[in-house]
Amino acid sequence: MNRDNINIALLFIGLILLQIIVLNNINFLGYINPFFYIIFIFLYPLKKIDGSLILLSFFLGLFIDIFSNSGGTNAAATLLIAFIRIPVLKIILDKRELEYSSLSISKLPFYKSLTFIAVLTFIHHFIVFSLEYFKWSNMNIILTKTSLTSIFTIVLILISLTFVSRKR
């Protein structure tokens, strides 16, 4: 158990508590609650895919689901973005920028990290809302909710990432 692991465990528990106690009750403009907890996927060290990230992201989503009575929607979405995190990064970055061991999201150029976060957040939110509504006829609601909530989440994540990178 080194320091990184303890940090990850604290982050895991802290994000769950923050999400269910504060962020699930914001109801901005009536129904917008940011899914800020997915910042876990961005803060987790950028290594090649490993089993612990898959398991952690699944249980992170599942805990959120248990507390918000939403079946397995958050678990499915969080797991998927954890799995496609590195492939998406490969598309966004040049080949020579890809050195996982030294790479961290705060060291990327701003617009690249923004695209990375925006793409994954949008995918995550889209899956959460489509699984929640589960009907093609609700596509309008799904898309509006996805885009509005994504903007809120992305802004929150960017703000907290600047704080994190400044502290280091």
Next chain:
Amino acid sequence: MQQIISFLYKNKYFILFLLLESSAIFFTIQSHSYHKSKFINSANFISGGLYNKINNFKEFLLLKDENVRLAEENVQLKNLLNQKDKLTAQNSAKEADTVNFNQKYSYISAKVINNNFRKNNNYLTINKGESSHLKSDLGVINSKGIIGITKSVSNKYATVLSILNVNSRINVKLLNSNHFGSLNWNNNHYNTVQLLDLPIQANIKIGDTVVTGGRSTIFPEGIQVGTIKDFKTKNNTYDFINITLFNDMSSVGFVEIITNLDKEEIKNLEEKTSNE
């Protein structure tokens, strides 16, 4: 054989991913079918306990509103009591025979510790469970009207399928004409629900009161639901009827759970009849 093993080993993360993803989707599908989500709900020990703690803090802030509501209910009950005294005074000759009097419903009070009203399928969590003789499929009301039906029950907590849930169907009727319909929610606004299947013969007006129907064994007859807000007729049927709820579903504090003591008897009788 070795090739299969090495193939599996190479793709072990992908297989793990597929396994977990399919279980997540399984939970999701389960949660969409009424009465089936067994494990993933907020009635379990961890989430129920945490919500209880959070609610203890929140309660301090809402004590004033809750007091006002209780005072209102007290006034209502006192009025009822007075009316009853009057009635018994008038009919003193034929007093109710207390030996033959059977209680039909029993009430358990509980506190809402978590409340959703912004989603597609909304649930509440309450702080009573099996240890207080709660089961699934019991009606939940408060002094202003209906709230929902209990769904999953753990030892100390239970979840309630709110009337603000697209899966919820509750039998209701009009107060003044005895026409029945079913209550549904179209996910538009947390204060407005829809009345379906009302026959056109029911001559409704805006402002008419809607109460529970008493056809199901869950709710007693005549519990308040709301008033008709607007409606539209099309092809000689009601296209839609919107109902404004008496209850403010965004702030629900104390609730009562109704147990129908004759439920088993009614169910057995109905099963017997359908088997014959």
